[in-house]
Amino acid sequence: MKLKLTLLAALAAAVIIAFLFVDLPHNWDYALPRRLKKVLAIALTGGAIAYATLIFQTMTNNRILTPNIIGLDSLYMLIQTFVIFAFGVVSLPSTNQNVNFGLTVGIMLLFVGVLYRLIFKREGNNLFFLLLVGLVMGTMFGSMSTFMQVLIDPNDFLIVQGKMFASFNNVNTKLLLLSVIVIAGVALYASRFSKYLDVLSLGKEHAVNLGIPYNFVVKNLLVIVAILIAVSTALVGPIAFLGLLVVNLAYQFMRTYRHRILIPGSMLISIIALVGGQLIVEQVFTFETTVSVIINFIGGAYFLYLLLRESKA
Amino acid sequence: MIEVKGVSKAYGGKPVVDNVSLTIREGCVTSFIGPNGAGKSTLLSIISRLLQKDGGEVLIDGRDVAQWKSTELAKKISILKQSNHVNLRLTVRELVSFGRFPYSQGKLTKEDWSKVDEAIAYMDLSDLQHKFLDQLSGGQNQRAFIAMVIAQNTDYILLDEPLNNLDMKHSVQIMKVLRRLTEELGKTIIIVIHDINFASCYSDYIVALKDGRIVKEGPTETIIDSAVLQHIYDMDIPIELINGNRIGVYFK
Numbered sequence A: 001m002k003l004k005l006t007l008l009a010a011l012a013a014a015v016i017i018a019f020l021f022v023d024l025p026h027n028w029d030y031a032l033p034r035r036l037k038k039v040l041a042i043a044l045t046g047g048a049i050a051y052a053t054l055i056f057q058t059m060t061n062n063r064i065l066t067p068n069i070i071g072l073d074s075l076y077m078l079i080q081t082f083v084i085f086a087f088g089v090v091s092l093p094s095t096n097q098n099v100n101f102g103l104t105v106g107i108m109l110l111f112v113g114v115l116y117r118l119i120f121k122r123e124g125n126n127l128f129f130l131l132l133v134g135l136v137m138g139t140m141f142g143s144m145s146t147f148m149q150v151l152i153d154p155n156d157f158l159i160v161q162g163k164m165f166a167s168f169n170n171v172n173t174k175l176l177l178l179s180v181i182v183i184a185g186v187a188l189y190a191s192r193f194s195k196y197l198d199v200l201s202l203g204k205e206h207a208v209n210l211g212i213p214y215n216f217v218v219k220n221l222l223v224i225v226a227i228l229i230a231v232s233t234a235l236v237g238p239i240a241f242l243g244l245l246v247v248n249l250a251y252q253f254m255r256t257y258r259h260r261i262l263i264p265g266s267m268l269i270s271i272i273a274l275v276g277g278q279l280i281v282e283q284v285f286t287f288e289t290t291v292s293v294i295i296n297f298i299g300g301a302y303f304l305y306l307l308l309r310e311s312k313a
Numbered sequence B: 001m002i003e004v005k006g007v008s009k010a011y012g013g014k015p016v017v018d019n020v021s022l023t024i025r026e027g028c029v030t031s032f033i034g035p036n037g038a039g040k041s042t043l044l045s046i047i048s049r050l051l052q053k054d055g056g057e058v059l060i061d062g063r064d065v066a067q068w069k070s071t072e073l074a075k076k077i078s079i080l081k082q083s084n085h086v087n088l089r090l091t092v093r094e095l096v097s098f099g100r101f102p103y104s105q106g107k108l109t110k111e112d113w114s115k116v117d118e119a120i121a122y123m124d125l126s127d128l129q130h131k132f133l134d135q136l137s138g139g140q141n142q143r144a145f146i147a148m149v150i151a152q153n154t155d156y157i158l159l160d161e162p163l164n165n166l167d168m169k170h171s172v173q174i175m176k177v178l179r180r181l182t183e184e185l186g187k188t189i190i191i192v193i194h195d196i197n198f199a200s201c202y203s204d205y206i207v208a209l210k211d212g213r214i215v216k217e218g219p220t221e222t223i224i225d226s227a228v229l230q231h232i233y234d235m236d237i238p239i240e241l242i243n244g245n246r247i248g249v250y251f252k
Helices: A002-021 A028-060 A072-087 A097-121 A127-151 A154-163 A173-200 A204-209 A214-236 A241-254 A259-283 A291-312 B040-047 B092-098 B110-122 B138-152 B168-185 B196-202 B226-233
Strands: B002-011 B014-024 B029-033 B055-060 B077-080 B156-160 B188-192 B205-210 B213-219 B239-242 B245-248
Touching: A002 A028, A002 A241, A002 A259, A028 A127, A028 A173, A028 A214, A028 A241, A028 A259, A072 A097, A072 A127, A072 A154, A072 A214, A097 A127, A097 A173, A097 A214, A127 A214, A173 A204, A173 A214, A173 A259, A204 A214, A204 B077, A241 A259, A241 A291, A259 A291, B002 B040, B014 B040, B014 B055, B014 B213, B029 B040, B029 B168, B029 B196, B040 B077, B040 B156, B040 B188, B077 B138, B092 B110, B092 B138, B110 B138, B138 B156, B138 B168, B156 B168, B168 B188, B168 B196, B196 B245, B205 B226, B213 B226
Parallel strands: B029 B188, B029 B205, B077 B156, B156 B188
Antiparallel strands: B002 B014, B002 B055, B205 B213, B239 B245
């Protein structure tokens, strides 16, 4: 187990070094800091998405769900579309990254908060009911975005389209720093729940039987997942799909149920996939495609494989 | 001591458990019997805090269930539901070690592992302890889950239809283990059970439920009685005395 983790860590380090130094131009004092920043953004969001997806799957006892299902990705697209639809391309929330980031994170957290209050206020607070409502809301957000997208100017639409895919190319340094602080804070808070994760994966009844304050833990984990997804999506765009891929790969590769190993394992795989993907995008495709296209393609194929395997078992 | 006072639970306006009061005797096997839909499993789930009740209270050692700290309560009372499918790929030994979570919070000490070994030996699973759960038969799986509950080492053990889907041999084996647990370790055991003859042969007390209410409760011989069973199940169940056990012959 230790060996596998070390192997992953070495591979991640190798990919990062390759990303930093392959084809580094002579005036490296400009290129290197830019690449460093990019790698930091990738590692941060990749790690956050992997962690969020892992604990989300543990909470729901379902290996083919992603936190996407609450509709945060669709909400992100709705906000981006609406900003351009209502205020135009040159408006402050569209051009100023800080304003856009604050707005997006704010609205996403507000949405999760409202969803959460509505559902957990009633008795019989059911996690799956929340997911179902989130799924319906997500579809509605998607339809609303499409509606606005067909109405706006085709040139404006190109701007919207650019936001549909995760991109690490223009990450704002200040926002990156802020995200690092927020995500580190959340991770620190989440660590007090980490001892419960193995037991949670046995299912609700066993978890309650073994003395886990189930509702308290699940509500807290849900908020943690929401913050991690909201911050990473607002920083680089929709990449939550990645989580499904890397967490399942981690399960297959590590062959354990222990979160102490699964958490670092899935985060490392996530970083390898993202940095490696970005490396391919830059060196092989010379920026003609985006990393999310590659990841969605591989992820989609893998998802089909999972479904086929589940139906056989 | 477990005291149930005026507990009620309704689903969509329809009462499933209706103002039930009950005191469970310590160091005994108590069986809940009754027809389908009588509220046996619901009552068991409420006692073990898996389900929220609409009214009434459940006192465990004189303190309301809601006032217990979750971890402390998990050292007092354990519950095993009838379907125990787990999504994870676990070995028997790993599953049993989860029973120590209330004591160790995941960091098992030497003492915890010796309790795990004891539980495995108690359920006669030593040969199977490194097998994965999905490689085992239904009966072996059930034994593994019971071993987990034994490792949890609680005073009260609640089991919801522990004989479900088991053949005669495994059923007898599990009921014998439950008896041993009360006689050797002084555990208090409550089971929900459908087979009145198993209830008759292995329990000290029987609580008969019907339509969410307690019809009758008392020592086994007072419940396993034609007139009483007629009232509970609406069918004629003649009782024969075979080798000192009261057996209901209801098959024809």
